[in-house]
Amino acid sequence: MPEPAAGSEELVLAFLAEAEEDFVSGEAISDKLGLSRAAVWKHVRSLRARGYRIDAVPARGYRLAEIPDRLGALEIKPLLNTHDVGQVLHCSEELPSTSDLAKELAEQGAAHGEVVVAERQTAGRGRRGRAWSSPPGKNLYLSVVLRPQLPPQRASELTLVAALAVCDACRQAGVEAGIKWPNDVLAGDRKLAGILTELAAEPDAVQWVVVGIGVNLNTGREDFPEELRGVATSVALERGQPVPRALFAAALLSLLEQWLDRHADEGFEAVRRAWRERSVTLGREVRVEADGGEVVGVAEDLDETGALQVRAAGRLVRVVAGDVRLLRPR
Numbered sequence: 001m002p003e004p005a006a007g008s009e010e011l012v013l014a015f016l017a018e019a020e021e022d023f024v025s026g027e028a029i030s031d032k033l034g035l036s037r038a039a040v041w042k043h044v045r046s047l048r049a050r051g052y053r054i055d056a057v058p059a060r061g062y063r064l065a066e067i068p069d070r071l072g073a074l075e076i077k078p079l080l081n082t083h084d085v086g087q088v089l090h091c092s093e094e095l096p097s098t099s100d101l102a103k104e105l106a107e108q109g110a111a112h113g114e115v116v117v118a119e120r121q122t123a124g125r126g127r128r129g130r131a132w133s134s135p136p137g138k139n140l141y142l143s144v145v146l147r148p149q150l151p152p153q154r155a156s157e158l159t160l161v162a163a164l165a166v167c168d169a170c171r172q173a174g175v176e177a178g179i180k181w182p183n184d185v186l187a188g189d190r191k192l193a194g195i196l197t198e199l200a201a202e203p204d205a206v207q208w209v210v211v212g213i214g215v216n217l218n219t220g221r222e223d224f225p226e227e228l229r230g231v232a233t234s235v236a237l238e239r240g241q242p243v244p245r246a247l248f249a250a251a252l253l254s255l256l257e258q259w260l261d262r263h264a265d266e267g268f269e270a271v272r273r274a275w276r277e278r279s280v281t282l283g284r285e286v287r288v289e290a291d292g293g294e295v296v297g298v299a300e301d302l303d304e305t306g307a308l309q310v311r312a313a314g315r316l317v318r319v320v321a322g323d324v325r326l327l328r329p330r
């Protein structure tokens, strides 16, 4: 058999990561990937040296038991199942903000789907000028450059598309997550993840959109700053065990691409339906703080443009931007 081609270590890793069975035999890997059994073994040893824990049991085969908890291209790329999103990854130990770098790259011509990831941010930004707490080694901070074929007035739909992907990734990780309008992902009434969407547009076309996503993954209660302890949570706190961050990142990027494709193929209505199903806002009494003032009422629906319809004092108010606070538990 010829020497394995460059990149076949990544193929072995991807094969193990995607295996439906617990263990996969060396023979199955070797047949599927066209590698000799010796080459498979060589790749397993070199993956172990890179920090992957791979169990090898005679007569059963190999099992990927643990992946290194790093958010590098080497860890994320082999787990990705996408055509565009994340195919170009810019990974750093530290950045002021992944969205700042993504915006710079977008201005310099970055392609649709390029992703910026950082282990920590020194100036992480949230919506409405707030800071986003970004300690190292625990969470996920990433920003995706998108070049959608959309008029600028429809760009805000992408914020809801991203919320679906984040919510679904948290659910796949075993957390009962829901979406608070427009795009906060919650578990119970505590925040798991936030999304910040920024864009540049000409009068009739979007040039680029940068979707910045922060997910609290392995944060413990004591890791949150004092003022967030009562209102924030993490995937690990909710499911009771840490989450492999590269696996979560790859799943999130794959889901984001799937939802972007659906949005492009079927339009906003498909997104609206899915968003309603995952919403923790609809049917609740809410207080909305918007630039134009405050509205208190019952959140009735998401309209065909993505705005929130709130019934306040018998009148239906259309909210296009603002902060929603959920009042009274259901």
Ligand code: BTN
Pocket (backbone or CB within 6 Å): 096, 097, 098, 099, 100, 121, 123, 124, 125, 126, 127, 128, 130, 132, 140, 141, 142, 143, 184, 193, 194, 195, 196, 212, 213, 214, 215
């Ligand atoms: C919010 O809920 O207020 C939005 C938070 C968005 C945070 C993410 S973390 C990755 C990206 N980089 C930033 O500076 N912000 C976004």
